[in-house]
Amino acid sequence: MLAAERLSAPAADGLLRFLTCGSVDDGKSTLIGRLLLDTRSILADALHAIERTSRRRGLEAVDLSLLTDGLQAEREQGITIDVAHRYFSTGTRKYIIADAPGHEQYTRNMVTAASTADLAVILVDARKGVLTQTRRHSYLAHLVGIPHLVVAVNKMDLVGYSPDVFERIRADYLAFAAKLGIRDGVHFVPLSALAGDMVVERGANLPWYQGPTLLELLEEAPPARDASQGRFRFPVQWVCRPQTLEHHDFRGYTGRVESGEVRPGDAVQVLPSGQTTRVKQLLLHDAPLARACAGQSVTILLEDAVDVSRGDLLVRAGEAPEPTRKLDATLCWLSERPAQAGRRVLLRHGTREVRATLAELAYRVDLAELAEAPAAALGMNDIARVSLRLAQPVAADRYADSRATGAFILIDEATNDTVAAGMIL
Amino acid sequence: MAVVPTYPASTLSHLDWLEAEAIHVLREVAGQCASPALLFSGGKDSICLLRLAEKAFRPGRFPFPLLHIDTGHNYPEVLAFRDRRAAELRERLVVRSVEDSIRAGRVVLKHPQESRNKHQSVTLLDAIAELELDACIGGARRDEEKARAKERVFSFRDEFGGWDPKNQRPELWSLYNARVHKGENVRVFPISNWTELDVWQYIARERLEIPSIYFAHRRPVVRRAGALVPVTPLTPARPGEAVEEVSVRFRTVGDITCTAPVESTADTLAEIVAETATTTITERGATRLDDQTSDASMEQRKKEGYF
Incomplete structure (x- = not known):
């Protein structure tokens, strides 16, 4: 098929968001550059620009990492500081890449990028094998609930494309993953981002590897937001009340279906008040829908005049999580200012905001040892087990059951900064 | 009324997914911000934003006015389109012009033919102060430029309108934080994750006038x-x-x-x-004839308050 025909039709297989992570110098930026180059997603002028820069720096080959390092400070220091987003499409699927920095001090960016990812590509340098940073990133990807992990063993060109090296790394990784409880959904692929083997093209250097290329793994991964199997959850964002002559009694509750699905006639409950009613109509703009599923932003009209406002949660009757004023959670502290027990914050869960107190710091996770450590205070990049007391109840799911409605952020009321990411246990 | 068939589970097309995300972002602005505005220039990206706003808020009115920062160097076809589209939607359009900023001495051109593109920042920041805006919705996309690729969907600006790329608010899940103090604002980019191709595919699918x-x-x-x-x-x-x-x-x-x-x-x-x-x-x-002076020219302009 011609490229024009292939690409001008909307991608049939939807969209996949994935994260790339690894240690410093694992060649992450090069890998992304390779993916973009070999899927013909880099345009000629962008390529010429990095060719010029590479030559100016006296490099022999084009430095593909220059495509992703966007900030002045990053180019000056030759490192990636912040999450960069890149896009490409194969014609069957659109991809959003979140490129997370590898430095330890940027764990918070890794967690940020992981929070919206459906898949993580974890880079391992074939010469170095499974490192502390590999374990840390795998733990974080697992913690944040990314369902699919691809371990890309990179720089195979520097170990003579040796199958033994690849097999040893695979065995090491699986042994460690089992300890974390990661059993399903891990794939391994040997590749060379620099030479291009097994990224998009198979290349000629890895004939012993019969499995899918990295791009094939991405193409085959289940599509984005496959959350329709879950329970219906609809945080109300905004109440649409035109109060015009034509739409005098119109009252639409707008929001996005975060999990599950809903149909007209379904019995629903409003949380935290607990009132029940039925769905009268579902609208997307002016079109009535027979069903709305996870990922869709819609407007819901209800049969009865119940009291619903922003911050409320609509769920299917009988499937309501118990509203609670105490939460046990895993917290990733994101702020440079440390926190002690007793710290007051604002908690945002879905569209609901409540005041909260950091009641107890149970323990901190030592990311090098992946063991519990005592926690007198939380510093930036710390992962900790905490409990929070809330001023008003929230209807919370366990994060393991629902990524969208089991997550929250904490905001510092004085600075308005987002200071922590939380996952409900 | 005919019932539109829905897609089976988990096969939202990429345009449906991007549309749903953008609608969600627009409604978060409505829910969190006291005084937002949507920047509408008549260009293709902001044309998409208007369609998304219709999908987010109809049959109600938009919970924000449309704002255009007019450099005075726009194609007349685009300005005519801008005015007609705002009138058709029956939404309020506010225009603030770089021309006025020049007359008031707020913008000083090096020479009369100098590009006014970067001077928009002054007029925009003045408009934000005058209208007491706490959020400006714009049609910028991350695929446009390297510095944009690092920007948040809700991008915090200090009281000088400046962007600090090293000190951005972490943005997790779709829990956006639009809280600001008086004088500060957020710039909000609902189509951050769209590419130029997505924009054209969407315009074609929705049969939008351009x-x-x-x-x-x-x-x-x-x-x-x-x-x-x-x-x-x-x-x-x-x-x-x-x-x-x-x-x-x-x-x-x-x-x-x-x-x-x-x-x-x-x-x-x-x-x-x-x-x-x-x-x-x-x-x-x-x-663009103005972005090639240096690798960092967009980043520099954004630090100065540019969109």
């Missing part, structure tokens, strides 16, 4: 440093340059003095989509 200069038309141009420069009273041919009449279209319709068309015969949306899918030049590379 200004005529996006379609191929014949226009006098000169070839200058690899770009086609339209010959207009603001951008006359230089001595020695040969004026040709070429079939062109605009990929972006910003300030006349720094926006160049591309050679094209695409006069339908389907043809534009097909051309966009196979182009070898980036949108900015082909069409």
Whole structure:
């Protein structure tokens, strides 16, 4: 098929968001550059620009990492500081890449990028094998609930494309993953981002590897937001009340279906008040829908005049999580200012905001040892087990059951900064 | 009323997914911000934003006015389109002009022909202060430029309108934080995750009207440093340059003095989509005459308050 025909039709297989992570110098930026180059997603002028820069720096080959390092400070220091987003499409699927920095001090960016990812590509340098940073990133990807992990063993060109090296790394990784409880959904692929083997093209250097290329793994991964199997959850964002002559009694509750699905006639409950009613109509703009599923932003009209406002949660009757004023959670502290027990914050869960107190710091996770450590205070990049007391109840799911409605952020009321990411246990 | 069939589970097309995300972002602005505005220039990206706002808020009115920062160097077709579209939607359009900022001495041009693109920042920041805006919704996309690729969907700006790329708020899940103190604001980019191709596919799918200069038309141009420069009273041919009449279209319709068309015969949306899918030049590379001075020029402008 011609490229024009292939690409001008909307991608049939939807969209996949994935994260790339690894240690410093694992060649992450090069890998992304390779993916973009070999899927013909880099345009000629962008390529010429990095060719010029590479030559100016006296490099022999084009430095593909220059495509992703966007900030002045990053180019000056030759490192990636912040999450960069890149896009490409194969014609069957659109991809959003979140490129997370590898430095330890940027764990918070890794967690940020992981929070919206459906898949993580974890880079391992074939010469170095499974490192502390590999374990840390795998733990974080697992913690944040990314369902699919691809371990890309990179720089195979520097170990003579040796199958033994690849097999040893695979065995090491699986042994460690089992300890974390990661059993399903891990794939391994040997590749060379620099030479291009097994990224998009198979290349000629890895004939012993019969499995899918990295791009094939991405193409085959289940599509984005496959959350329709879950329970219906609809945080109300905004109440649409035109109060015009034509739409005098119109009252639409707008929001996005975060999990599950809903149909007209379904019995629903409003949380935290607990009132029940039925769905009268579902609208997307002016079109009535027979069903709305996870990922869709819609407007819901209800049969009865119940009291619903922003911050409320609509769920299917009988499937309501118990509203609670105490939460046990895993917290990733994101702020440079440390926190002690007793710290007051604002908690945002879905569209609901409540005041909260950091009641107890149970323990901190030592990311090098992946063991519990005592926690007198939380510093930036710390992962900790905490409990929070809330001023008003929230209807919370366990994060393991629902990524969208089991997550929250904490905001510092004085600075308005987002200071922590939380996952409900 | 006919019931529209829905997609089976987990096969939202990529355009449906992007649309749903953008609607969600717009409703978060409505829910969290006291005094937002939507920047509408008549360009293709902000045309998409208006469609998304209809999908987010109809049958109600938009919970924000439309705001245009007019450099005074816009194509008349685009301004006419802007005014007509706002009137059709029956939404309030506020226009603030760089021309007024120049008259008030807030903007000083180095020479009369200088591009006014970067001077928009002054007029925008003045408008934000005057209208007491706490959020400005814009049609910028991360695929446009390297510094944009690092920007949040809700991007915090300090009281000077500045962007600090090293100190951005972490943005997790879709839990956006739009809280600001008085004088500060957030810039919100609902189509952050769209590419130029997504925009054209969406315009084609939704059959959105666009200004005529996006379609191929014949226009006098000169070839200058690899770009086609339209010959207009603001951008006359230089001595020695040969004026040709070429079939062109605009990929972006910003300030006349720094926006160049591309050679094209695409006069339908389907043809534009097909051309966009196979182009070898980036949108900015082909069409912007002001971004190539340095790798960091966009980052620098954004630190100064630019969109």
